[in-house]
Amino acid sequence: DSGVTQTPKHLITATGQRVTLRCSPRSGDLSVYWYQQSLDQGLQFLIQYYNGEERAKGNILERFSAQQFPDLHSELNLSSLELGDSALYFCASSVGGTEPYEQYFGPGTRLTVT
Amino acid sequence: ILNVEQSPQSLHVQEGDSTNFTCSFPSSNFYALHWYRWETAKSPEALFVMTLNGDEKKKGRISATLNTKEGYSYLYIKGSQPEDSATYLCASRTLYNNNDMRFGAGTRLTVKP
Numbered sequence: 001d002s003g004v005t006q007t008p009k010h011l012i013t014a015t016g017q018r019v020t021l022r023c024s025p026r027s028g029d030l031s032v033y034w035y036q037q038s039l040d041q042g043l044q045f046l047i048q049y050y051n052g053e054e055r056a057k058g059n060i061l062e063r064f065s066a067q068q069f070p071d072l073h074s075e076l077n078l079s080s081l082e083l084g085d086s087a088l089y090f091c092a093s094s095v096g097g098t099e100p101y102e103q104y105f106g107p108g109t110r111l112t113v114t
Numbered sequence: 115i116l117n118v119e120q121s122p123q124s125l126h127v128q129e130g131d132s133t134n135f136t137c138s139f140p141s142s143n144f145y146a147l148h149w150y151r152w153e154t155a156k157s158p159e160a161l162f163v164m165t166l167n168g169d170e171k172k173k174g175r176i177s178a179t180l181n182t183k184e185g186y187s188y189l190y191i192k193g194s195q196p197e198d199s200a201t202y203l204c205a206s207r208t209l210y211n212n213n214d215m216r217f218g219a220g221t222r223l224t225v226k227p
Contacts, residue, residue: 042219058214100145100163107157
């Protein structure tokens with residue numbers, strides 16, 4: 001158990017809908033990262049927040065957005081969902097921001113878009 | 115967009131064999147290289163974070179080296195055990211391009227008893 005929690009564990013929704021995935025980092029960690037793992041693309045980095053502010057950005061679609069709240073939990077919002085958004089979404093946390101600290105991954109949220 | 119490449123794609127070894135695999139990454143604007151161990155149906159687990167050219171890190175029977183000038187890292191496993199069976203992923207982080215992080219496709223290691 002890494003200490004990173006993600007909810008929900010599974011989510012099934014229809015195309016065009018909007019969902020919110022939630023992540024709570026390990027106690028004391030200030031950074032949260034979001035990743036997408038789809039069958040055909042491997043693991044992709046989406047976005048990082050550090051202490052409430054966006055710190056790094058990867059291949060995140062405009063339909064997706066994230067934020068980190070004052071209590072350091074983070075939410076990933078996915079809107080206008082398409083079939084191709086079906087994937088396993090991981091959250092990870094680390095102590096610092098741009099410094100290369102080890103990241104601890106949560107168990108993931110499996111999203112199925114039908 | 116420059117990619118992170120890992121080789122081989124998969125590897126089957128006998129228990130007790132030592133093995134190694136490669137991660138190649140863009141050397142320009144390099145910031146950090148991460149290695150992860152990923153077992154089936156679990157989450158990736160951090161092994162090493164490396165930043166400096168010539169870095170060598172070790173954790174038990176697993177070690178890694180880093181060459182930032184030529185853009186590669188090696189992961190070594192000494193005396194492989196069946197519990198080492200997993201996918202080993204590397205990820206390269208750059209200083210620019212929004213501090214993006216790019217993952218390789220992984221090397222799937224199977225250790226036969």
